[in-house]
Amino acid sequence: MSEQQAPSNPLTRFITDDENCWTLEQYQTHGGYDGLKKALTMTSPDVLETIKQSGLRGRGGAGFPTGLKWSFVPQGDDAPSPKYMIVNADEMEPGAFKDRWLLEKSPHQILEGLIVGGFTLQADIGYVFIRGDYYLAIERIEKAIQECYDAGLLGKNIQGSGFDYDIHIHTSAGRYICGEETALINSLEGKRANPRAKPPFPQVAGLWGKPTIVNNVETFCNLPHIINFGPDWFKGLGRCKDAGTKIFGVSGRVKTPGLWELPMGTPIRELIEVHGGGMCDGYKLKGYLPGGGSTDFLTEEHLDTPMDYDEIGKVRSRMGTGTIIVLDDKYCPIEMVINLVKFFAQESCGWCTPCREGLPWGVEILEKIEQGRGEMCDIEQLEALTRFAAPGNTFCALAPGAVEPLQSALNYYRDDFIKHIEQGCCPYEAGEHNHD
């Protein structure tokens, strides 16, 4: 029963080398669905209180406290019904690959979280909104849902608790903006995925105008363990202020790119140098985006920053998805920024001007500089652009996120911008990975 003693790796203890570790049978032999069974013996308000106390923050990027978010859902007999609970599995953030891994390796953990969530808020229907390109994940989630129905973990009167709950899967038709929670709801309603104005917040009026909660895959994964082992255990897992563990990842030119479950607050250096194995031979670290493609660059001097929401905020970047993208010294930073801003320009839903018009304009200026046709005033233009797209000027967080790597590149790699303009060409041209 050692596994039942509070684990230090709650999210990944179910993930083994066995191809079938995703199945209900294997999940249950490792203590799967114990959290749900315990939750069903509690009252819904008690479960919500436990989640609040745990200090769990959303793992989808913004880090909003989950318990607080849920407390806005109307409860009681006169609350609107049905209520919906949605897993945001539309992962498409550049450099983020943690949700796909969880979906493929541990679908039942996500479903267990979704059922616990449903019970907590007395919701009626759960959805898994999953990226259409994640074929294996879709197949496994579908099978896992069926296994749950067969085992009486879904449907009417779950485990004799009197709680009824169904889960459906929606495979997305593909757009990054579908990950934004109100755009996701529109997409689920069969519409174009434009974000909605808030208020009303989805907690009050979401899918089909009914109370709706949207949370990230990894957020849901944490719930059963919090119920099973208690909020104090969860808080104790973190190395700094933030509670729990996190699936961290590193990609780019490091020796052993991958994903690992580690305590919140693990320093960036440890992630890149120990778990990521350090830079590949012949490459030096030039910088990194700590939390995926819409977070600000950090550099060597920030390596000892703990991956903790507040600490990363202090050095002016974001935890984001917790998946680090490493930039090496042979890849042109401007080319990296072009790739990112182009992506965001392409995925803009077109609703507001700074995003729809501003981002393609940014790509144009950046390409001009990259191709050696830039002028010094272009740098000012780019800086102005980052201000136009700042939070508050756009409908959703896509555009502000898009300019984060740009504004920080202008700060940390200004010399590179100037060199491109002065030399009239890309100084990285000789690097083996560019332009060929």
Added chain:
Amino acid sequence: MPELIQPNKNKPGQHPIIPTNETVELSESEIKQINDALHHVPFASGASIDALKIIQQHRGWVSDACLKALSDHMKVSTADLDAVATFYNLIFRQPVGKVVLHPCDGISCDLMGGKKIRKCLSKKLGIGNGQTTADDQFTLIPLPCLGACDKAPVMIASEKLFELMDENSVANILKDLSSKAGDKS
């Protein structure tokens, strides 16, 4: 409705768009699946994406005529259906080849040489992004980050993920995929 201009049929990688006055009928199994989807939503428009996907699953892409047939069946306007169809990356409003190649153009792949892979695919097939080979075997549509950044560079094709690609593996992958595409036809 005005006649659509017929694109030059001889241009490589381009397909004639079928004229809008052509009509098609939805098959029995399409109708059954679409009705299933309609069953799950409070308003017919709610099943738009699912219905478009069902058509595409059966026919490879969504033609104007299909859109019209779908509109008649669902009682949702063609304009509304097309607004949805054109918004999403994975709904094709033009014919595609038997295999759609989705090399990743996300940043982690590009840091690891993704651009080279896409160039190599493009050169070997003689087509640009969004185009289809003359023999209708392959369509090339790069997609953003495919969620396998630790295995970069990667590509999805025929519902399969190809990891750690290099220029040497491209030829083999294409050979493998084209023999499978051959089986389908």
